[in-house]
Amino acid sequence: MAKENIYSNSDLEKNIASTWGESVLSFQDLTFWYHENKPILKEANSNIRRGQKLTLMGQNGAGKSTLFSIITGENKAVEGRVVIGNDLKISLAKQAIPHEKWDLTVREFLEEAFTEKVYDIDKKAEKVFEIIDLRPIHKTKDIKTKKDEAQLLLNKEIKDLSGGQKGKLLIAQALINEPDILLLDEPTNNLDKEGVKLLTKFMKEYSGTAIVISHDENFLNSFTHGILYINTQNQKLEQYVGNYFKAVDEIKRQIEREKRENAQLEKKIQENKDKVNFFAHKGGKMRKLAAKLKDEYEEMEDNMVDERKEDRTIRKFNIGINDEEKDKMGGIIMEIDRVNILKYGESLDVDIKNIELRKGDKLQIIGPNGIGKTTLLERIAKRKAIGVNIKDGINIGYYRQDFATLDFNETAYNELAKASKKLDDHNLRSTAAGFLLGGKELATKVGNLSEGQKGLLMFAYLTLLEPGILIFDEPTNHINFRHIPIIAEAIKNYEGVVLMVSHVNNFVRQVGITNTLDLGNLSKE
Structure with a gap:
């Protein structure tokens, strides 16, 4: 069995204690699994102190969100325990609002942050809306004050909010009960540039303890004091001190040290094995020497450190077009001459200059939050959009930002199997492996x-589907930044028609957009 590799040593702990003070959250021999033979955490230990703001890091699927669920009590430790300071409040902003809550009003959703009835919820909401700039997108003339704006939002159902508003609402729910420990799971995913700027300002000024999962490196580097790292090789927790970039560099240096030490041990082990093989066939003292050397190399094998691998990157891939559709890809594939938008809270059909999309065309749809971008994509995907004509016999692959096209009760294998007209187990597993x-x-x-992982599953699904039209709604949300250039290249090389909504400008530049439809300009007409 390999030796444990724990870098959060007593000297580091003393240094942290002298800087930050008392412990507010600790993990003591914490073990957790969904399946016993696949542990996520195994006898993990770590201490988090008052005022610390940490990044929670680990490979995709390492268990970062699971650790949050253990802290909040949603999941229980199999062994060990989580110790939380007396009378401390913990709030979690998850990555997405579950669909079963979309019929709640904003007020009802915020009330769920409290264990007891709160009678000044509107006042608290108004305050937190101001912090994160959560406002109604469409206002009538009688909405004149911030209190009026808050009331308008509080009475809305979640399903009527834009993606950006839903993202801010998740953060609002986490902040409204003024937590001592704040847990944020990918908080910037649905925020535009201004939203990220406001959240960054808040996190810099926030005086409590925070643990944040995010792929936005600049956001993290602006306020974090270190990294809490889930080592998937030994299922331990490790803590590194310093700003985000400094701590990441330390992790990389540690990985290189492990590799060098293991390489030296492997060389010595092989030398001893060669000697054992030579001396074992000799008699007397030589055989005893062989036994001694064997004991030595077995001890060295035990002393080898489990090497960690940095986040793996998905394989390069191509999304093709199936043979049945290739012959139909000539001429105009999609034509748009009218779109539906939201203006002043009302749904309007607007005539536009005719857009004709042919093989290889890529249309980006832009506009402010709440204008109706996601709704337009959904209607086109369902072939129910007024003013949009799609060529017969062309299949549509639709990547929803909330993954609602997937059946959450099915296994990932069965979902991928739906993408293939004829199941090919080898091809399915090979494609899935390329997406980790x-x-x-x-x-x-x-x-x-x-x-x-749901995001990567969707890309695997689209690869197997081989449609003639691809529709992407914020495809970089939740995706590790290492994968994004590979995904962008695949979309750029795709020969069918692409429709896309994305707020990540660098990604949009990489995919090779050929047309743009600005719904915001239509709302001004």
């Missing part, structure tokens, strides 16, 4: 995958 989805993930229900 192995046998363990394929046997897992979609709802139990991490958000990042």
